[in-house]
Amino acid sequence: MRDLTVVYRERPVLWDVDLTLPPGQLCAIVGPNGAGKSTLLKAVLGLVPSASGQVRFFGQPLEQARQRIGYVPQRNTVDWDFPTSVLDVVMMGLYRKLGWFRRPGRKERAVALGALEQVGLAELSERQIAELSGGQQQRVFLARALVQQADLYFMDEPFAGVDAVTEEAILQVLRSLKAQGKTVVVVHHDLETVRSYFDHLTLLNVQVIASGPMGETYTPENLQKTYGRLGTALLSPAL
Numbered sequence: 043m044r045d046l047t048v049v050y051r052e053r054p055v056l057w058d059v060d061l062t063l064p065p066g067q068l069c070a071i072v073g074p075n076g077a078g079k080s081t082l083l084k085a086v087l088g089l090v091p092s093a094s095g096q097v098r099f100f101g102q103p104l105e106q107a108r109q110r111i112g113y114v115p116q117r118n119t120v121d122w123d124f125p126t127s128v129l130d131v132v133m134m135g136l137y138r139k140l141g142w143f144r145r146p147g148r149k150e151r152a153v154a155l156g157a158l159e160q161v162g163l164a165e166l167s168e169r170q171i172a173e174l175s176g177g178q179q180q181r182v183f184l185a186r187a188l189v190q191q192a193d194l195y196f197m198d199e200p201f202a203g204v205d206a207v208t209e210e211a212i213l214q215v216l217r218s219l220k221a222q223g224k225t226v227v228v229v230h231h232d233l234e235t236v237r238s239y240f241d242h243l244t245l246l247n248v249q250v251i252a253s254g255p256m257g258e259t260y261t262p263e264n265l266q267k268t269y270g271r272l273g274t275a276l277l278s279p280a281l
Contacts, residue, residue: 046095048078048085055081057249059095063242066223068216070230070240074269077247079229080116083196087113099194109138112192116199117180128174128182129154129167135186157185160218162211177208184215195219197228201235213239236260 046059056078063069071079084090086097088104099107112135132154158164161181166174171182180200187195200212216239219226230236236243237260244253245268252264 043086043097044095046082046085046097047093048081048090049093054248056085056092059246059250061244061250061253063225063227063244065225066220067225067241068220068239069225069227069242069244070236071227071244071246072230072233072236072268073246073251077268079246080198082246083113083198083227083229087111087196107194110193112187112190112195114183114187114195114197114200116202117176117183120179120183123172126171127167128158128163128169128171131171131182132157132167132185132189135189138190153189154185157188158182160188161185161215162207175205177204180204181208181211184212188215193224195224195226197226199229199231201228202231233265 043059043061046056046061047054048056059082071082073079081090085092085095086104097104099111104111129151133150135157136150136153155164155167158167161184163178163181163185166178171179174182184197184200187197201209204212216226216228220241228240230240237256241256242254243256243259245251245259245264247268251268252259252261
């Protein structure tokens with residue numbers, strides 16, 4: 043992406059963002075609250091309007107590349123009280139390929155069950171989504187993205203507020219996607235785990251502060267530029 047700017051109520055939420063992410067890597071986007079991390083994902087996916095800038099995927103504009111992209115939004119943006127089963131939620135991820143007027147069949151059901159198996163929830167496929175815990179709901183959303191069989195995944199805070207079992211399940215899915223050559227871009231909040239979970243780091247605070255391989259980018263200087271004085275306090279003791 044080049045020169046991406048998003049303005050809300052005449053205030054820049056993102057400003058002149060230039061960013062190129064490496065293929066086949068687990069990429070984290072990290073920054074303080076209000077830095078524009080979630081807005082960045084929504085802007086590149088066309089979910090919020092941008093004031094300026096250009097975004098390309100695999101050398102193509104969004105409309106031509108959309109079939110190759112999967113998205114996992116924040117869990118708190120979803121109405122989980124909607125009466126539907128876990129399996130039906132996962133199969134919603136297939137609608138873009140099927141079209142809204144073709145009903146999923148046995149093949150699609152098998153794909154959805156396979157994705158639920160991958161996130162450890164196959165036994166809950168017929169359960170109502172509202173009956174699940176927050177961590178289980180997050181894994182269902184991840185399974186919905188997996189059935190899209192995308193080449194590039196965007197995930198907005200998938201680890202936020204989940205239990206240890208769910209966190210490990212999500213991490214294993216991310217590593218599996220990487221092993222398949224997929225690119226995964228994750229908005230992440232935990233500086234304690236970011237270095238061990240991800241290969242590439244982008245530090246964002248309205249603008250891109252730094253972006254590159256984890257070992258080169260996760261530095262005291264870059265964190266201080268991103269978080270201010272708080273950056274030093276947030277550093278892992280092992281740094």
